Amino acid sequence: MCKNFSSTISAYLAGFLDGDGSIYVRLKPNNTYKYGFQVAPYVVLFQSNQDRKNFEKLCSKIGFGILRERKDGILEYSINKAEELKFFLTSIKPFLILKRKQADLMLKILDKKGKVKNQNDFEKLAQLVDNFRELNYSKKRKIRTINARRD
């Protein structure tokens, strides 16, 4: 599906992600999903819009993902399709220094996500998602009740 990255492109992207990127998964309450939540994984690269042209050049080397401009003028390049995330993270992981644990956890979640068969499996997956908060040092830890499906 995806064109292989050269080792220097992979290393560059690892450096950029370590410097100014984010790896995270959100559990979004959504009644149309079987277990009441959508598992939404993201890799995002950030940049100010002052050098949009070169940032677009950088993004074009990836070859997938979506570029959008936030209201505050920050450009966000996000990858959120499972297959693309797997390819991207597997390619850059050998070169990551700061976010290697996040990459491992994301790959584990993407793997488990495809294998959820029942509520118990889903709760285990949600536990893994919770681990991101610790890795990313979020200050606003939420207590969430997975079972509180609104239907």
Add this chain to the structure above:
Amino acid sequence: MCKNFSSTISAYLAGFLDGDGSIYVRLKPNNTYKYGFQVAPYVVLFQSNQDRKNFEKLCSKIGFGILRERKDGILEYSINKAEELKFFLTSIKPFLILKRKQADLMLKILDKKGKVKNQNDFEKLAQLVDNFRELNYSKKRKIRTINARRD
């Protein structure tokens, strides 16, 4: 003097610098210098101090430079010796996407800096330093009078 970087280390550092780093030169008023100003070049990599251990690991791959923690908890790894800057920038330049112009300008300044023979040369150098403001899109442009030496 410096141990050569592998191509993937160079590419990683280029990505990190493009993502969360800065290349700039300051002209600091200083009466002990012949032309009234110190030309102070910097390459700085930034990171929050939440993952200091891995950031130190990253910095150790460079093998020179200084790590310090700002009062707001941000870690700054800065390189400011001319020979180290030349080595660092020459190594990573082929892989830079966003900050290649800044790297070129810094290398030009480092070259000229060693060749200043008179006030005229110094003013030309100061002009080059001013170009950084345009490249880095600083909003606080200062008007400076190079000749206003306080002695």
